[in-house]
Amino acid sequence: MRVVFAGTPEFARAALERLHASGVAIPLVLSQPDRPAGRGMKLQASPVKCFAVDHGIPVAQPRSLRLDGKYPDDALAARAALEAARPDLMVVAAYGLILPQWVLQLPRLGCLNIHASLLPRWRGAAPIHRALEAGDPETGITIMQMDAGLDTGDMLLVERLPIAADDTTASLHDKLAALGARLIVEAIELAACGGLHPVAQPAGGVTYAHKIEKNEAAIDWAQPAEVIGRRVRAFDPFPGASTLISGEPVKVWRCQVEPDAAGARPGTVLAADGSGIVVACGSGALRLMQLQRAGGKRLAVADFLRGFPVAAGAMLQAGQ
Incomplete structure (x- = not known):
């Protein structure tokens, strides 16, 4: 089996590493172009590209794969590289570019996607975040045969994963990345012997995991504590749930739900000591x-209060 791999972030790198370790022939990797990052805004290669380069796998980084799009030269060069790679199969994991029909049809066995949800729930860009935000009791990985729709293809393998009460997007991401890496190796082994059996997604239960925006970070204290708590976990590590304390933006990274606040105005600090700031x-x-001031580090509340005193009766406002 000759497998072309298309992916960009750490979630995808875990799958590429597992495929490489399994002995699958990987003649080509596709990844997003290098992006400026860090304080110096220097160009930085994606985790997938870094792994491929370190292991001598050729990499293509087209800005688009659309032959009739804004970057036709990139698409033509990518097409030549893909045809030269002669793939039996393409594996796609959080790549970030839409695959046009010519790409979907090029591999002999088509394109398989590693999707971090139990399809058809949470199709789209941010399934891990949205599952946490919604309070889902479980999530999982779906290995899907890609088609022209947005995560609408037939399901090939599905494995469920309970969501723990203290899971954040960061912790759930790592669990799902490892699960997806294991399942895609299993899927390729089955594909090699004709053992994959496509199942159409149910027509009901479709939800969309829209991309996370920075402006979602602001905490609305008028919401129920349970809802805010889920958003804190869902927005860790990005964009971080935020509030204003004495007019200064502060990110909240860890919290727990307390009993009813006896009619206090939302945003009122009820108590503040080493065990927590109760709002x-x-x-x-x-x-x-656990909180973080702008430009500072994440601190346990006791350490935070030593440098930023907060008194009972103070009012917290929506963050920025």
Whole structure:
């Protein structure tokens, strides 16, 4: 089996590493172009590209794969590289570019996608974040045969994963990346012997995981404590749930739901000590246990309060 791999972030790198270790022939890797990052805004290669270069795998980084799009030269060069690679199969994981029909049809066995949800729930860009935000009890990995739609293809392999009460997007990402890496190796082994059996996605239960935007980070204290708590976990590590304390933006990284706040105005600090800053919400209260000032580090609440005193009765406002 000759497998072309298309992916960009750390989630995809885990799958590429597992495929490489399994002995699958990988004649070509596709990844997004290098992007400026860090304080110096220097061009930085993606985790997938870094792995491929370190292991001597050829890499193509087209800005687009659309032959009739904005970058036709990139698409033509990518097409030549893909045809030369003679893939039996393409594996796609968080690549970030839309695959036009010519790409979907080029590999003999088509394109398989590693999707971090239990399809058809949470099709789209941010399935891990949205599952946490919605309070889903479980998620999982779906290995899907790609078609022209947005995560609409037939399901080939599905494995469920419970969401723990303390899971964040960061921790759930790592669990799902490892699960996806294992399942895609299994899928390729089955594909080699004709053992994959496509199952159409159910028509009901479709939800869309829209891309996370920075403006979603602001905490609305009028919401129930449970809802805010889920958003804190969903937005870790990006964009980080934020509030204003004495007019200064502060990110909240860890919290727990407390009993009802006895009618206190949402945003009111009910107590503040080494065990947490307790804030009234629309219903219930939230104990803030790990916080971060702009330009600072994440701190346990006791350390945070030593440098930024907060008194009972203070009012917190939506962050920026």
